[in-house]
Amino acid sequence: MASKAPKLADLDRIRADLADAQAALAELPGRPLPVGEAIERAAVWVDSQAAAFNGARAARACTEQGADANIADAMSIATRQVGEISVRADVMPMLSWAFGDQLKQRLSDEINALELSDPIAAAHRAPERQRLKAEIARLEVEEEVLIRQLEGNGEQVQRRADAPIEIIVAPDLELAEAA
Amino acid sequence: MSERIFSIDPERVYDLLGQAQTASGTLSTHHESVDELRQRLGAVKARFTLGAERSGAERELVRGTDGQLHEPPADLVKQRDALQLQLQRAQDRQSAAAAELVPVVTLGRRVLEFAKSKRMEVSSYGF
Numbered sequence: 001m002a003s004k005a006p007k008l009a010d011l012d013r014i015r016a017d018l019a020d021a022q023a024a025l026a027e028l029p030g031r032p033l034p035v036g037e038a039i040e041r042a043a044v045w046v047d048s049q050a051a052a053f054n055g056a057r058a059a060r061a062c063t064e065q066g067a068d069a070n071i072a073d074a075m076s077i078a079t080r081q082v083g084e085i086s087v088r089a090d091v092m093p094m095l096s097w098a099f100g101d102q103l104k105q106r107l108s109d110e111i112n113a114l115e116l117s118d119p120i121a122a123a124h125r126a127p128e129r130q131r132l133k134a135e136i137a138r139l140e141v142e143e144e145v146l147i148r149q150l151e152g153n154g155e156q157v158q159r160r161a162d163a164p165i166e167i168i169v170a171p172d173l174e175l176a177e178a179a
Numbered sequence: 180m181s182e183r184i185f186s187i188d189p190e191r192v193y194d195l196l197g198q199a200q201t202a203s204g205t206l207s208t209h210h211e212s213v214d215e216l217r218q219r220l221g222a223v224k225a226r227f228t229l230g231a232e233r234s235g236a237e238r239e240l241v242r243g244t245d246g247q248l249h250e251p252p253a254d255l256v257k258q259r260d261a262l263q264l265q266l267q268r269a270q271d272r273q274s275a276a277a278a279e280l281v282p283v284v285t286l287g288r289r290v291l292e293f294a295k296s297k298r299m300e301v302s303s304y305g306f
Contacts, residue, residue, distance in 0.1 A: 137183070161282035165293040168286075169192050170185035178183055 006149040011157065014146060018139040025132040027118075034119040035111055042107040046096045053093035140164050141178045148172065192294050196304045199287020202280040203306035209273040216266040223259045227251060 033041065054074070061074035072078035075094050080087045096103060120128060144167050150157045159168060167175070227239045228248065240248040241255065284306055294301045 158279070158282060159286055161285040161289075163286060165289055166185050166187075168195065169187050169290065169293070171188040171191075174185050178185075 006146050006153065008150065008155065008157070011143065011146050011150065014139055014143045015160075018136065018143065021132055021135045021139060025129065025136065028120070028125065028129055028132070031118050031120045031125075032116045034121055035114075035116065037121055038111045039104075039108045042111065043104045046100050046103045046107070049092045049096035050100045053097035055097060058094075138179075140167050141175055144168055144170075145175050145179045148175075187297060187299075189299065192290060192299060192301075195290045196287055196294070196301060199284050199290070200304055200306055202283040202287070205276060206273075206280050206284065209269070209276050213266065213269045213273050216262060216269050220259065220262040220266055223255065223262060226255065227259070 032038070053076070058071070058074045061071045064070055069078060073080065077089050077091050077094060079089045140163070144159075144163070147157045147159060226241055228242060239251055239256075241251045243249045287304075287306060291301055291304055291306075
């Protein structure tokens with residue numbers, strides 16, 4: 001069977017696929033989590049905030065005679081000065097402790113209302129990165145093999161200025177094995 | 180990614196360096212050609228001066244051997260216009276060559292760095 005002669009159009013196709021794969025790899029870190037996972041994450045965060053609040057300590061502070069400042073301090077809602085450092089008030093633990101379920105529900109409603117573009121689960125992120133890198137490596141080898149075939153047929157072909165050096169200087173045989 | 184390690188085919192390295200060297204030389208030739216035309220045009224243009232007419236509009240004049248301003252001779256105007264056209268064409272050729280050859284030189288520079296890092300003998304290349 002006669003082998004198909006390589007064409008410049010084949011090179012354009014490979015380069016377009018390569019550009020797509022490189023763009024997908026660049027966009028991967030910015031892709032959002034899916035709705036279900038985002039809601040789960042919000043719930044875990046609210047629970048962790050609630051766990052950071054010491055309800056018993058706040059209750060005890062209410063039983064102590066003296067300044068109300070102790071109560072605010074126990075609830076972590078007072079900005080305190082520790083030496084030269086100002087400790088910022090943090091109301092989230094108390095809010096999460098007191099209204100955790102409401103917070104989760106409100107966050108869930110807001111997340112559901114979002115229009116998420118091309119979400120990807122956290123667990124799928126690393127495998128997707130590996131898949132895209134392997135795809136790019138495969139296309140780069142395929143591109144160089146095709147360029148050499150075209151050059152062998154007398155075509156004038158330009159390599160990309162950012163072509164991977166280790167591939168463009170590799171021996172024919174090794175590239176053919178990797179393709 | 181397979182992270183496959185390839186060995187180096189020295190002939191390919193030197194071939195790419197040669198291509199970059201040639202491309203760099205061609206770009207220099209274009210640059211010199213444009214530069215020369217620019218200088219020649221500059222010298223011709225220096226013979227023209229601008230004189231104000233009563234209306235306030237400006238027109239080109241040349242200073243004659245008698246020290247007076249005259250209408251520029253037709254052959255001088257012709258020479259200037261021809262040089263301007265030549266320069267424009269040379270600049271167009273330079274732009275077209277740059278679009279084609281700058282990536283070759285850029286790639287060549289990367290290959291040169293790579294070859295140096297592999298301790299290959301590349302001292303005769305520079306672009």
